[in-house]
Amino acid sequence: MRQHGSLIGLQRKYGYYETGLSTIKQETATQTRFSRTDGNRRRTQDPGEATSKAADPANGLKSPDQRLPRSARLRSNRDFQEAYAQRRRVIGCYMVLFIRSGPDNALRLGVVASRRVGNAVARARAKRRLREAFRRVRHDIRDNRDVVLVARRSILRACWKNVESDLQRVLQKAGFLPGKRRD
RNA sequence: AGACGGGAGCGAGCGGUCGCUGCGGCCGGUUAAACGGUCGUGGAGGAAAGUCCGGACUCCGCAGGGCAGGAUACCCUCGUGUUAAACGGGGGAGUUUUCCGGCAAACGGGAAGCAUGGAAAGUGCCACAGAAACAAACCGUCCCGCACUGCGGGAUAAGGGUGAAAAGGCGGUGUAAGAGACCACCGGACGUAUCCGCAAGGAGCGUUGCAAGGCAAACCCUAUCCGGAGCAAGAUCCAAUAGGGAACUGGAGGCGGCCCGUCUCGUUUCGACGCCUAACCGGCGCCGGAGCAGUUCCGGGUUGAUCGCACAAGAUAAAUGACCGACACUUAAAAGUGAAACAGAAUCCGGCUUAUGGCUCCCGUCUUCCG
């Protein structure tokens, strides 16, 4: 779990400090980072060998599954109504989290943006940001209860890092993520 | 050259990483699918918006006709379009407003606008003001009488005043004063075997002194057209439960008819009852009708699913995204901002309207400079 978390943090840093990173900060997390870049390069070069990525011994387990296919989404009105009826919710700055637990739990996501958020463009944007933020943290969650995220209006003007940290804080309060994150 | 306004067009580039989704190929998987992997390929707009008009399409209704209700309304031509409905461009006619010329009116010219059939088919309305709003004498002018500067009767629509609108306008003749009463010019109305124009219409000619206004985006009349609802239309599949129909089976019960017995009182009618049994049962007859349980089938179609639904977008709590780089701008730097505005498909198509940063082009107005 902790490995995944550090990997996310590194991934963020990786974007920001790309130029000066390669030589200096090698010592601690060298192995994973190296293998990732190596894997990426290899994938772009040779698509045929990318199928063997799962068998790569260095980072096979730690390669984050960031996918969020449609089967991992809440898709029926009944599921949403059950989530609201169970009345377990956590309120964040940019979103409200509802938890739904039932026999068909699969850590599925439902995204809601009401008309109070704005017009159709704003609602679509809010839903995309929530979906994207959840997609990035989904592989860290060991729970399997379903989740409904309701967008608040402030998410439109928020910067992306704040949205991510707000989602993490909300998930910690709900018990989906371990309490203290270290990086 | 700049600013402002209007119109038309374009409406956003490159590379990388992580993701979503449709289709196709291959591989895995499966009875077949679902599903997974990989490769290729596609993935928001000029308005997708508003829902203001239409059409395709679907279901319901439909013997024929009428009423009610609704829509449209000058002419020619071209274009888009499913050659449908509508819409747009150009030209013309008419008309309204405004500007210029004109003493003024008429008229001529320019610009802008017009949902532009009909006002002698009928009804209605035209507030206030004004004497009078479709019928008229308040002031004024003139005449006559009384009378002595006022009253009464009459003539008069030139002038004043009111109003959005008051007998077509200017000039003249004429008159008691006036008046199309009469005349010239202009205008109007009506008619047209003429001329021009495809036509709307215009010109000319003739008649008429011009008894009559406006509103039909008031009712209405004329002509043409319109059945209703809408993809949440509609079609298909269908678990469980309840209810509906049909068939079969089951056990018992019930109903009616006749007969028997008992009861009340001698008989008859009527009525009630049918002891005794673990339970049912007086006897005979009839299942005509109704109902119960079980099984099977049919019908209905709630939850849900699929189709409708897309010949290069095609979802169904609804994909088209997030991050980074290079680059550009601001800043001393750190750092920040960024492909920008309006805004995101939901059956499809055409039109209209509205919103819109930036760039390009065109038109108009104003300012500055030069000639």
Add this chain to the structure above:
RNA sequence: GCGCCCAUCGUCUAUCGGUUAGGACAUCAGGUUUUCAUCCUGAAAAGCGGGGUUCGACUCCCCGUGGGCGUG
């Protein structure tokens, strides 16, 4: 998505094409009261926006804006 309705003072509402757009509650000022409430008097306060028809538009017509309702 589709279909439909509405818009008038701060709020709720009237209004036959002719007004200074009426009423109630609320607000403000004055009066009454020892004071407050009640009561009395007075004031301020509105036609969703843009066009068109008309002599004249809240009213009639068109286009937009903003609300609301129904429908599986």
